[in-house]
Amino acid sequence: MSADWPSLPAHLRTGRTRLDEEDAARRVLAGALRWIEAHLEWFAPRRWEEFLPRRPFRPGPLLELLGLVRVLDRSALLPRDAPVPSRALTLAEEAVRDADFARGLHRGDAFFPYHLNLTALLELLGRPHPALRAACEELLAADAGGHCRPYKPVLSRTELRYFIDRGGFTAPAALPGLGALYRESIAARSPDVLQLTGSETYALTHVLFYVTDFGHHRRLPDRSGAAAEVRETVRVLLGVHLARGGLDLLAELLLCDSALDDGWDDGWSDGQGDGCGHGHGSGPLRHAGWNALAAAQREDGAVPSPLHRPEVLAGLTGDKAAAYLFGTCYHTTLAAALAAAVRKPGTPATGSTQSIGGPLPRADPEEIRQWARKAAERAGTAPAAVRNAWAAHLDPLLALGVQAHDPGVLADVLRAAERLGRGDRPLVRSAAALLAAWEPGGRGARPEATRAWSV
Template identity: 70%
Template sequence: MNGAADEAHWPALPAHAGCLGEVLLGEEEAARRVLAGALEWIEAQLDWFAPGRWEEFLPRRPFRPGPLLELLGLVRVLDRSGVVPATAPLPSWALDLAEEIVHESEFGRGLRRGDAFFPYHLNLTALLELLGRPQPALRASCQALLTADAGGHCRPYKPVLSRIELRYFVDRGGFTAPGRLPGLGPLYRQSIAARGADVLQLTGDETYALTHVLLYATDFGHHTRLPCRGESVARVRETVRVLLGVHLARGSLDLLAELLLCEAALDGGQGHTPDSRPGPVPGPDPCPVPVPGPVPVPVPVPRIVPGQWRRACWSALAAAQRPDGAVPGPVHRPEILTGLTGDKAAAYLFGTCYHTTLASALAAAARKPAEAPGPVGPSESIGFPLPRAHPEEIRHWARGAAEAARTVPPAARAELAACLGPLLALTVQAHDPAVLTDVLRVAAHLGHGDDPLVRSAAALLAAWRSVP
């Protein structure tokens, strides 16, 4: 067991994680702040979306107009949602730049290669048309290459996420799909979203894959229909809910924004039943977790209401947003930025923040207004709803939760139980048997020892203990 304890690893929390949850804003207010600040920052940084400007200070990207392509995706959602019409200055500038790029000889050469970036050439061409700037010659070339299966992108041996992405671009752009490229429904049913992702052990890349599948399947929240049965919808919604807690605790704003968009896209989706739970987890019975005696000194327990998950996540994004409106990305380091000046500082800020800022703006623009505002006002401090992804903070939470579980009413017990999934995932992924044991004790106190996710985590703990 000492060997397992020595292997525990908790990644360092980002600088902005210290302010997460200090003030819980109303969801509407937080989302409004995030969107307004993000759009202001994006408009101030428009020149950096030009590939030539990017390459003055930042490494050349394999698909040079990648950031611009992301911006056009946001422009489409802004226009569709009525937030910013495509004729407004920001979208017009982005479309002007996109037209310049697709008319460059380099874009045509890249398109003809039909390589890994063919779907992005096709998508950029299609978005220009969808936003009122059609390119008939380029469209015809894209269709011819697609029909000929240039690059073999439609073949069944290609990764399912890549084929889902291509199929989404093809359908959204109104292209004729080749016969060997399945529809979104069959592809979705082969994907991570439909195949029972293990939320306890999802890597960052797998979580991104899950979010992208859901966003393509719902056209970035435009509809809530998934091509699967109701119980599968309930399962993936619960997976997204747990992952929201995981990345809220980690301060992973990039994934938090994408998961918020997924959560909104799945809200009210077919087949959802609020109390649905996944089926039993296969494997050996877990070792029972001993229930401790009374805790001598009660520790305050942070409050979490399941219906406030979105509010807590939006508050986290608003709290971490820089005064200029940028939302820090996973590779952004404030200490590096402080050592830079002039264009070097501007380039670093753009390169490390643009994607997370775009994702946050996208989530805010696509979200549906809350049916009824909650009771918490915009400046009322209620404390952090989850402990941060730090072993001592989680153990502190566990001591307080174990004590509170003895006396609090059922509704409050449910609030504590809502934290179990994210905390189990965090401790499993940190490979920390001591902290995992504490969280499992809380689950037993709360009467959730037989929940599938709890049993799965306990089985992993027992397996760790079996290793000499």
């Protein structure tokens, strides 16, 4: 089996900041808003299309921007007459007045939910368009696009239900409420955090955005008491994408962490958890995540997406350079700003705990193996606080080893887990079973194979 480790992005090789969490989040938000204000013209569909491929839903970037404006408005972080909200609303009104928007809306096709959402956000932000709203109501009642049908993906139906509820539209009888849809979703179905793909992680984050109204309701519509499991999933994924330097998902997971924060944790726990892998707390990873965004942020305030290549930008000039920068940075910059706007102010700084066990290794096989060997060798003599800090890194590192299909890395991390007294945790046992099953000759069928890595 050959391992598959993606290349680390350039920003992961330029060092790390050591700011307090609140200072890092504040810096990210201020820089992002500064960059957005300077590049507002590029949110207009016609300006975008001068240099960038036409999008299936032409005002897509504007729709994302209005979502941010709505959260900033709700949080009283920016008045509506500030440059970003006022100009964003003007651009959005120009977009919906374009005949192309009305034609697209009346098609009632796959992009109908986004036409409805843009119409609703304009109204929520004080720019109503009654004719467009009436058309949305008629199309909903006629089941245009069949979006409410039970065979449609649950994420799509959750998204539409959220848009309908937020906009005050009449929901079709065939479309369940957010609570029922949540219980069908990936977030409520105990996802295997060791093997979640990027698209599945995006689905998870967006379900959590919608059911919490981007952190406005810091609770889940689930009476089963499984919120702790969801928070733990977010914590592990936060570590995975922090190690990979994937800033899009890192920002979205930081938003989810804030949205689920009901005061359950602000730092290290005792490291033992509840027997199901829970209880480490996201505080140190959250602190590191905000610092990672602040360190990766360009001087102009943009936060680069995984598609951004500094060497490509360096070869461009003028509007071509501006278009490339916008196209490869706008989404991540908006996501980072959203996460900072949703973040609960006054969250205690966790910088002092971050250094107890050292930073989480990057998603580099040699770096992870060195970390794992050090933890295994020193587990018997290290102070309890250090062992607990190392234990909090185990789950993200196990997920990285599994997803890279790297038996050597996985074996070393499993050995560290055993030496740290975490060998019986369910996630560790699952990773050990996968490692045994990967090996040739059917070793995975033997019960003792799950312990082979510890001898």
